[in-house]
Amino acid sequence: GQAPPDGVEGDFMAIAAGGLNSLALRRDGRVACWGHNFNGQAPPDGVDGDFVAVAAGGHHSLALGRDGNVACWGRNLQGEAPPAGVDGDFVAIAAGSMHSLALRRDGSVACWGCNDDGKAPPAGVPGDFVAIAAGGCHSLALRRDGSVACWGLNNRGQA
Known part of the structure; x- marks a missing residue:
């Protein structure tokens, strides 16, 4: 459903905004969802x-x-949201337009979904990363030393 203009009541600890939907993580571990649900998102x-x-x-x-x-x-059109989920020893997640990322405890990045322009290489990205982010068609990872790795579409210098 649509969010009321004055917000959503609840005891939330994290939020995320997608293309046309919103998520809020409740303190009890459940996820509240609202907005466009045409693809079940x-x-x-x-x-x-x-x-x-x-x-x-x-x-x-x-x-x-x-x-x-x-x-x-x-939507799982390009493998970005496999219904069975993705198993691993992950500590962080990020979602792009049609790709997904997860940071492993060992510092490497797992990628799945659309790999156009190399934004989600199936083999993942090795490294000593501490944070990840996904744009529409590119991906970023912050290394422990403070430098940033970029991959994916770079038509405007974004990666």
């Missing part, structure tokens, strides 16, 4: 689970479980 009843982070992409949504696995829902 914002189920009005939310998503139950024991989650610690959320990310919203163009038409898909992600939630990082306390167990380190990623739950995915919404």
Whole structure:
């Protein structure tokens, strides 16, 4: 459903905004969703689970479980939101227009979904990263030494 103009009531600890939907992570680990749900990215009843982070992409949504696995829902046109989720020892997630990223505990990055322009290489990206971000068609990762790795579409110098 649509969010009321005065906001959404609840005890939330994290938020994410996608193409046409919004997510809010409740302190009890469940995800509240609202906005456009044409592709199932914002189920009005939310998503139950024991989650610690959320990310919203163009038409898909992600939630990082306390167990380190990623739950995915919404459009899966290019493999960006596999219904079975993605298992791993993940500590952070990010969602782009049609691709998804997850930071492993060992500092490497897992990528899935559309790999046009190299934004989500299936082999992932090795490195000693501490944070990740996904743009519409490019991806970033912050190295422990403070430098930034960029990959994907670079038609405007964004990567």
